[in-house]
Amino acid sequence: MHVRPRYIVDRSAYSIPEFDEEYQKKIRSYPHAQKAKKFFSCSTARLKALLIQFFPIIAWLPKYNIKRSLFFDIISGISAGTIQVPQGMAFALLASLPPVNGLYSSFYPLLIYFFLGSIHHMVPGTFAVLSIIVGTVVQAEAPIEKFQHFNESLNETVTDVGAMNEYRMRIAGTVTCLTAVIQICLGFVQFGFISIYLSESFIRGFMTAAGIQILISVLKYILGLNIHAYSGPLAIIYTFIDICKHLPKTNVASLIFAIITGVLLFIVKEINVRFKHKLPFAIPMETIVVIVTTAISGGARLPQKFGIDVVGEIPLGLPPPEAPLVNLWGDMVGPAFSLAIVGYVINLAVGRTISSRHTYTVSANQEMLALGFGNFFGSFFRIHVICCALSVTLAIEGGGGSSQFASLCVATVVLVVLLALGTYLEPLPKAVLGALIAVNLKNTLLQVTDPYYLWKKSKLDCCVWIVSFLSAFLLGLPYGVAVGVGFSALVVVFQTQFRNGHLVAQIGASDIYRNPKVYDKAKEISGIKIITYCSPLYFANVEFFRKKVIKKSGFDPVKVLLAKKKYLKAVKKEEQEIDARRPSNLCTKQISLQELVKEVEAETAMDCNNNSVDEAPRISYITVNTPNGVHEATPKPPTDPENVEDPIKLAHPIIDIHTLVLDMSGVCFVDLMGIKVLGKMCSNYKKIGVTVYLAGIRDQVYEDIESGGMFDEGGLERSCLFLSVHDAVLYALARMSENRQDAAKEKVSGAAAVYINEDMSSDENDNDQDLEQVMFGTMFDHSVGDHTIL
């Protein structure tokens, strides 16, 4: 059908220096100084841009089209406000706070967000996950026991609920203030990108765990139970056990309220979704349910009759500002960090989804700041931490609202409740609020099936999900964030350590090199090993890299070198003893030579320093020394160069490669330890006569290893770098045919002898170095280090 193009190339092969010379590589200078200057420069234009950035309202308000938008903003705002009120009260219960706190939380931050927010449809407000984290803090700092005393006249334990709620709200304000400070700091240092460190698998696992925790926490309101509150790891398990134990004490009236409202809410929600396009507006079932149940409960005086737990007094008016209890911040740093990050991430995720629908962009840092200042302002008025009020925001969007005026309308609705209508809500059963929360959890709870799908797609992502889920569920949400984030990072490190690196071989006579285990037609070129490694080379995986190369090349250059040296020494000794004319010793020497081989063998067999990677094929040099019977026959004086060369010659046929090509095109960065190991490796292979070529090295990596001193310290020459694997192979083949011609011309051997003697002495110098210095210079570098960092 299609004409298959042909791949025809005819060019010189290039090493990198040759290429750079021919094509005049430019040295790029990075104008850091200019950038810095620009960054610190000051101009009116820049000031204006900063102002607009910090106060997005300056940008959108003048453009606001009153005719087109205001009506929809008001309508959608008011209807969304009727959701904000019950939801705020419900989530305050999750935070172990009185419902009025939820109203405060649904009001104050909105005023700030109006000026600072950049997501037009967003309504800040309570979010169940955050509320429950705040709840753990509140429970830890202000447990109910603190406010109980034994009243002797009544002969029972009395709880001072008023004082407790008062103090708990201060605690909530305090943790909110700390969270706000963290968010503001992160926002100002432009750390908005911190959100990218949370992987989706982590977030879904975490959210699912949070969902189940919320469900369990809400059960006690639905069942009308009075349960001791736990905090710390496994708290949720204890709570669940307690709930099970108390099941017989269930308040049936509460349960009935909860079930009826729950079922109604669920059905209407489904209707709303299904008939989205047919309904003129979504049915505000939350509001209807709240009003109706309040009316029934209050009208029939049910709470008094059946002991239903109700919302209770909602103080009218706004609270006076209060300073946070700064001295408690020390205990709250962990949860506050979790709150700051989780709140921000949720906010941003919602914001980005909405903004991409309506084609405006969201400034990550500005959102961090808007949230932070919203929380900060609110924290003086006893709010608990807020982020985005999801269902309210959705209602605004669905109702056609398009600017922050809508959220101002929501605030107005809340204000009206706070100033006037609050008292009417007193007989509202908590069970109804509990049902409201539970119904909203549907989507979150459906995610428990995630691992099943994830497993098929990516095992590691599945592990991240499960670890995040379990840690968040069992250890509690703040710890869950830490464990989950840490584990996601660990998984990334794992990915750079395992499965990387394999041998490649040539396909036909082409420039294609592929894994011979996968493609039968890939054939190795004799004398050349090509190893590809696809991963950054850095402190955590250089060891794996080194072992991989040893395994794939078939031998460890250090051991080969050592074996050769031992062999040479033994031979020398033997010769000296022959000089001393003691023929009987020849025999014992012979044994000790064999012993030596065995020794090396035993030591190699004991190489159990391979946690996972290097089940290396038995190292081939062990067979090097076995033909020492051959050698014994030729004990000549060691000064004769031909003789000294012997062991190399004997060894050489076993190390049957002359060139090792490392395909570096997949190595995206190399740190100093990577450079050191790579350099050491090159010089070690060089010592036993194997040339290392690096192929396809990236520009950045080239710069890294150059400034890291790779070429200065003699590990590698620039001319051993090649454009591609094929270039390197062509050069290696050319070099070998040259050598063969040279060898044919003259039987040079002295050079080789000098060479091995030289490196023996150089290595002994190594041993002379101060071990302490060597060690600190070459921690983790197994081979004796002569390239210390300095």
Added chain:
Amino acid sequence: MHVRPRYIVDRSAYSIPEFDEEYQKKIRSYPHAQKAKKFFSCSTARLKALLIQFFPIIAWLPKYNIKRSLFFDIISGISAGTIQVPQGMAFALLASLPPVNGLYSSFYPLLIYFFLGSIHHMVPGTFAVLSIIVGTVVQAEAPIEKFQHFNESLNETVTDVGAMNEYRMRIAGTVTCLTAVIQICLGFVQFGFISIYLSESFIRGFMTAAGIQILISVLKYILGLNIHAYSGPLAIIYTFIDICKHLPKTNVASLIFAIITGVLLFIVKEINVRFKHKLPFAIPMETIVVIVTTAISGGARLPQKFGIDVVGEIPLGLPPPEAPLVNLWGDMVGPAFSLAIVGYVINLAVGRTISSRHTYTVSANQEMLALGFGNFFGSFFRIHVICCALSVTLAIEGGGGSSQFASLCVATVVLVVLLALGTYLEPLPKAVLGALIAVNLKNTLLQVTDPYYLWKKSKLDCCVWIVSFLSAFLLGLPYGVAVGVGFSALVVVFQTQFRNGHLVAQIGASDIYRNPKVYDKAKEISGIKIITYCSPLYFANVEFFRKKVIKKSGFDPVKVLLAKKKYLKAVKKEEQEIDARRPSNLCTKQISLQELVKEVEAETAMDCNNNSVDEAPRISYITVNTPNGVHEATPKPPTDPENVEDPIKLAHPIIDIHTLVLDMSGVCFVDLMGIKVLGKMCSNYKKIGVTVYLAGIRDQVYEDIESGGMFDEGGLERSCLFLSVHDAVLYALARMSENRQDAAKEKVSGAAAVYINEDMSSDENDNDQDLEQVMFGTMFDHSVGDHTIL
């Protein structure tokens, strides 16, 4: 000189499916089940191997050559033992413990290590850095104030030194036991590789900070001062300030002792190093100094005369075993973790350096276990945490010792001191021990110049050093470990985010593609953009990747698509209005079209969601809609396909590329989020008529994206993967010339019209999805998500 090989290739170009078919790719199965079976299988051979692994003594003892080794072992052991004794006592001072604790620590673990250790020259013992960490725990748990009371008859505060030392030793034993438990657990779960997570830059920075901390801690003994002990962050600063304040109270006799011994030790150390080969054995100056100063101090009754602080009573005999105070473990987890890791890492580093000199291998896990059990056994006898006694080990090696018998001799020497000679050491001034510690710090302190050299080699490694140093120095060593390790990990993540990805262009007509900014001769092929990205693609950098591609390709496909849609809608409306025969409206419509362009422009200018990467060149599609004057002239009914196609035609010349080639050869792994973003990106570009080709994808990555569902979800077809960039370019060129021929043959336009209509509707379906579901499915995916995880 050399013959330059030529690079000649003539083959078909391949897409990956074609190649795999032609060369019969094998599906490799990984025999997990077999491996698991093998792992859990049980045989005598395996049991024996396990036994040998766990008790290395079984392997080395039978081979032990008494004749050859025993003599040297004993000699070197005894001389090293004379170093172990004063060093142990000195380091006990660092740990705020009585000197006898150092002797215990230098004795008990050695017994265990004899059986379990795998490094033959190693002598376990006290190590200054560990001792000082133990010191922080001891100070925090048993501050001196706890043992002070006001004695009224004496009218002064009296310290119960005996009880304090007793309790402090128990604390030391307790933290040692916890450390041991951690080490044993890590060893059994084969976590020996944990050491690789510590980069060398981190370790050097950390060690330097520890060195300075040790120096400051030791100053009070050298100056004979009595200083309050601080714990927690900045403790070392407070201590230093206190020392400065107390300088006038310096005990001159102590100082003189310290200076004289310090100078002597320093000189003899230098002599030992310089004349290593001429001296028959190293001068045991530590022992000489200790004996001489003890004799002088005791003989002349100097302590009583000048108030010199001395070692004091050393109880003879061995202590009875004591259980650790397990209830205190909760407070000690952090430092114990640091102790476990740092001790292990030091031990392994020393062990690897030595073993590589003597060509035997070290089992990382076994060392962890040996250390752990050594600490565990010792912890019942009041030791503090030990690892490798560096100078003692060096003395063994220098003295010709070669087996664990040497360390047994060291233990014997310590035992003799404990049982008999201890009492004679009572008048030894602490200042002498302080000087002994200070002199040993020389090499560590020289490392403060590291940053200077590191900066030249690698700026990031330099940052790691400085952060590790400052955090360890200011926050204390246990926190320093956490901060340093975290920061090293962060640096790795940074490396995958910045500097990656650039445009490449063809060099001549060859298969070489290079950055045109670096090589002037690299010329872009018209209509094809080639972008290379060298980094794993995973949750923390997919956003950067996406932005990089947008920046380098010159436009954002989502925005282009939206602009086109707005344009089309506006045109439709206009036409409808024209149909409604209101010519006056044509004018207002014209304005609103311009408005629309402005709107898009403004939104783009507000795109400040670019923390660092995407200072994109002003997006070219903004100019797309400016020629709407041209368009107004042709308002034809929308049903005519030619008309609907118009905007595309108008837009097309601006998006002047038809193919985007992503060079994936540097991408070493892709996680699920990477797959999602990549797939989304491909389908977005497809929608605006740009084909995405992936070139040089790695086998592993191919498997990842295949199982991740990349090809099933329609983002990309398998035939868009190519062996190399050049293959992809050849295919793209072939496709274009075909298209041009097709276009010449028939003026197809309906197809294109259907095409854009179709994707508009598909995108509107997007908006119908439940936002909540979409959001949780596509967190961080800016574009509207239709590929949720499930």
